[in-house]
Amino acid sequence: MGYAVVLGEALVDLLDTEYAGEPVYRQAVGGGPLNVAVAVARLGGAVQFVGSLGDDVLAGRIRDFLTGAGVGLAGAVTFPVPTTLAVATFAGPEPDFRFYGEPPSYGLLGPDDLDTDLVAGADVVYCGSIVLLQPPVLAAARRAWSAAGGLRVFDPNVRPRLLDGPAALAGLRETVAEFAGSAHLVKLSTADAELLYPGEPVEGVATYLRELGAATVVVTLGPDGAVVAAAGADPVRVPAPRVRAVDATGAGDSVMGALVADLLVDGExxxxxxWHRRVAFALRVAGLVCEAPGGAVAMPTRAEVLRRFAG
Structure with missing residues (x-):
């Protein structure tokens, strides 16, 4: 079995909660792509994280966490900046993130920092998320995309707080079209679809991205499962298992992680x-993630998923 490369952000989440009746923030290693990488590793896949990290204590915790989870850091580059903080508050089904730290520690990887041999040797290359709003990393991601010798997977993972007006949204829409057009798999959430293509039903968004050139598109629908649009078939809704959800942080990332892990084992x-069978398994992974607090720390092993959903 080969390995996956996950190019994206790693940062520290501060999660709004309470302790002894007082508001506090719980610290957690985070970033959508980091969650994806950890999910792949926990499910038995070999994976390398590619991105920029700061040089402070928090960056050390990120490195230690990834290493402990079995994620390689051969493509991670250190810069002399403090680690970006993502403050998450919860008022609806999707957490609201505000980001603190300039320059963003996750947004400094440029094309010259990219280990193209590492990327070219990977069976699966993931790009996406908020790093694509940073010009240096967008250039690095384009280079990785063109260097990829294996399967290319993409997730826009939109964060509205980072989009400064209609022009920024239009620019992101162009970037999504660019990467989706040559992707073997695109995964996005209902929230992503609604922001990028307002008023379009999710089946229509999935079909549109396939028409752009994406081989397969998966749109996650939270507790309602996912829409899968694969070659040679109309979009199909795959139901999610019923779970006792306590925290949905990282659930969508775990779906992508599970799909990447299966691509490493069995190919496209x-x-x-x-595809429907694999997405059904990925939704079980996400269901288990929702039953435990915390994003990356909640990523389960394959044995834990099979045990939880036996029969």
């Missing part, structure tokens, strides 16, 4: 039914 599916 040859028929829609295989």
């Amino acid at each position: 599916p040859t028929d829609p039914a295989d």
